[in-house]
Amino acid sequence: MNWKEVCQYNPKLNLEDCYIYDTTLRDGEQTPGVCFSMEQKLDIAKKLDELGVKQIEAGFPAVSKSEIENVKKIANEGLNAEILALSRALQGDIDKALSCDVDGIITFIAASPLHLKYKLHKSIEEVEEMGMKAVEYAKDHGLFVAFSAEDATRTPIEDLVRIHKNAEEHGADRVHIADTTGCGTPQSIQYICSELSNNLKKAHIGVHCHNDFGLAVINSIYGLLGGAKAASTTVNGIGERAGNAPLEELLLTMNVLYDVKTDLNISIIKELSTMVENYSGIKIPVNKPIVGDKVFYHESGIHVDAVIENPLTYEPFLPERIGQKREIVLGKHSGCSAVESKLKELGLEVPKDRIWDLVKKVKTTREGGEDIDDEMFIKIVDIINKQ
Ligand SMILES: CC(=O)SCCNC(=O)CCNC(=O)[C@H](O)C(C)(C)COP(=O)(O)OP(=O)(O)OC[C@H]1O[C@@H](n2cnc3c(N)ncnc32)[C@H](O)[C@@H]1OP(=O)(O)O
Numbered sequence: 001m002n003w004k005e006v007c008q009y010n011p012k013l014n015l016e017d018c019y020i021y022d023t024t025l026r027d028g029e030q031t032p033g034v035c036f037s038m039e040q041k042l043d044i045a046k047k048l049d050e051l052g053v054k055q056i057e058a059g060f061p062a063v064s065k066s067e068i069e070n071v072k073k074i075a076n077e078g079l080n081a082e083i084l085a086l087s088r089a090l091q092g093d094i095d096k097a098l099s100c101d102v103d104g105i106i107t108f109i110a111a112s113p114l115h116l117k118y119k120l121h122k123s124i125e126e127v128e129e130m131g132m133k134a135v136e137y138a139k140d141h142g143l144f145v146a147f148s149a150e151d152a153t154r155t156p157i158e159d160l161v162r163i164h165k166n167a168e169e170h171g172a173d174r175v176h177i178a179d180t181t182g183c184g185t186p187q188s189i190q191y192i193c194s195e196l197s198n199n200l201k202k203a204h205i206g207v208h209c210h211n212d213f214g215l216a217v218i219n220s221i222y223g224l225l226g227g228a229k230a231a232s233t234t235v236n237g238i239g240e241r242a243g244n245a246p247l248e249e250l251l252l253t254m255n256v257l258y259d260v261k262t263d264l265n266i267s268i269i270k271e272l273s274t275m276v277e278n279y280s281g282i283k284i285p286v287n288k289p290i291v292g293d294k295v296f297y298h299e300s301g302i303h304v305d306a307v308i309e310n311p312l313t314y315e316p317f318l319p320e321r322i323g324q325k326r327e328i329v330l331g332k333h334s335g336c337s338a339v340e341s342k343l344k345e346l347g348l349e350v351p352k353d354r355i356w357d358l359v360k361k362v363k364t365t366r367e368g369g370e371d372i373d374d375e376m377f378i379k380i381v382d383i384i385n386k387q
């Protein structure tokens, strides 16, 4: 049996050479209140590596002494993924990243009018010069270099293109379109990426999308359609404010909806999500797409009747593929099929002509405020059989 069934009009996207760089350990950890221990960071890095992501942004070494130790530990763990660190456009930050033995850095400096005026208090020429010095310095030290003109979606396109072309000329391997406050739309991100793509010769583009309007995944997809080759994610979408593009959602959207072969080990998605949920303390809603505990639960009788025969009738893909599980929940919306399947599962029997009475009792019990767990169901079956 097929493991997924989606809209036949979804385009098949040619994104086979695109890849994910995950920033759970850096932007994810910037979620207010989150602070991973070294062991937790290492566990998450290993799980991301098992998933098969190409690059792991392990941290921001300038933050603290122990952050340097964390990043260094991950960089020396012999993982398959390339390990990156974040740095401002400052030699001191890059030296700290170098001391961690990372494979590369993401060095950033904002060029938007807002950030120039109210944060950096510098002219665009000054920040461009700082950015180029940072790129050149990191390249001279043999690093993979991604350069990010932070707040790119609120930066005039001519400045963005000029600065990123300049970064390419100074040796940047990748340049980022960072939608720092999640204020871009699919159309604007695609436009910015394609304008940039038309102007670059060697460097490729990465998109880093925030989720302030719940658009981070679709904005990332449109960035890729605009010519970007890399997309940034965090597990469960943790990160600044409303977070970043959730890894699990972007991956499954690419994989299931757009039929992109990503070669990632998606069977550990739920496990990875639970690990990050526990370590970060950021609880995910039970109905969170892909990884929520109950997104493959069914109660409605009409759904359950069909799901028993073929789960794809009411699921876009099979949960077992990502380590998730399906459950049939009994309640107000149950019908005969659901109740009969529960009887079978528990090895119970009720005369055929009493099944509807059993269904009615399940409904009224739930409406009376009780959950219908197995124990309650057994009690109800007993009542029906004794009547
Ligand atoms: C969009 C993003 O996610 S950017 C990453 C955000 N992450 C973090 O901030 C990580 C946690 N931060 C920290 O631990 C601290 O802020 C540190 C250690 C990085 C810096 O601490 P401090 O030296 O005390 O600086 P402070 O936090 O007060 O202000 C930031 C400074 O960096 C400067 N700065 C900001 N971005 C850049 C940049 N890209 N390149 C160079 N300088 C920058 C600011 O102008 C400010 O400079 P100032 O101290 O001369 O005013």
Ligand SMILES: O=C(O)CCC(=O)C(=O)O
Residues within 6 Å of the ligand: 027, 106, 108, 148, 150, 151, 176, 177, 178, 179, 180, 181, 208, 232
């Ligand atoms: O471009 C990046 O990957 C880093 C910049 C960033 O974190 C942001 O602008 O939100």
